[in-house]
Amino acid sequence: MSTQLTANKGIQEQVLDIETGLTLVGNSYKSESGFKFMVGLRTLGSLQIIEGVAKGTAVDYLCGIRVFDENNELVIDIAVNRGTRYEREIVRKLVAKELLHMLNEANQNNEDFDYYAAQNKIDEELKLAYYRQSYEAINRWAKEIGIIK
């Protein structure tokens, strides 16, 4: 993948890719094989989640995930197996698992750390980071066609 997964430093043009629901940063690149490689950004509080995606005909692949903190320090670097299909939920679960693992490691000597509370909190916050706009849109649609009064 020619486009590196780097932190979104400062001003960059951001474009919404409607098909994948990703906010794209930087340039996308179309390979000779026809796959379009692109980098997407999601925000979780002060964290930036950067996703690499290869978009093809009737199949999208996840190339990798990196998470940066507010100082653009790399917090998480997730390598994925070749051929991993791209789906928001797959990415969300990978990020959730790694965040929880890191938090747990960092709090091994902290008696006040509640693993399950952290797990639930991360899960809920990541759901909002990945699906907030979808939630709003589907609820609006449901109201329009009379599913929700």
Next chain:
Amino acid sequence: MNNSITIYEKYGLTTNGLQYSEQINALVSQGYTSSANNTYFNAFRLADGILIKEDVGIGYCRTFLNGIKIYTLKDRQLIADQRYSCVYYSKDELNWRVQKLLLEKLTESARVEGLTLNIEQAKQIISQVVNKALYGDQLQEFQQANRMLSE
């Protein structure tokens, strides 16, 4: 089929070479055949403000449903997406999977936004919408949507 293609360009869902297929009653993209001799294409259906995009793969002797994405037309928003592995393609398979996906996403979104959802009523309306997308006249749906867009 120029009219039918317009809707995708306007909504940013551009896929090259869309054609109406009478056989499956949907708009289909040009196929891509891999070196393993599998052919991949997308099929698109419209009904009551949503657009359903199917990822389809044709292998040696089977056709597979590789994924579903659902968008709202008004907001141009991806509302549901799911990948599948080794799921044989059929209209019945597609029907129940789209209904299940929509109901799951709706239940979750209603919970998050604190809205009351009557599950039985939701199932009934979603079933009507999805059946319309699968068995209604898709050519007419796309032409109607295009007319609304150009007004």
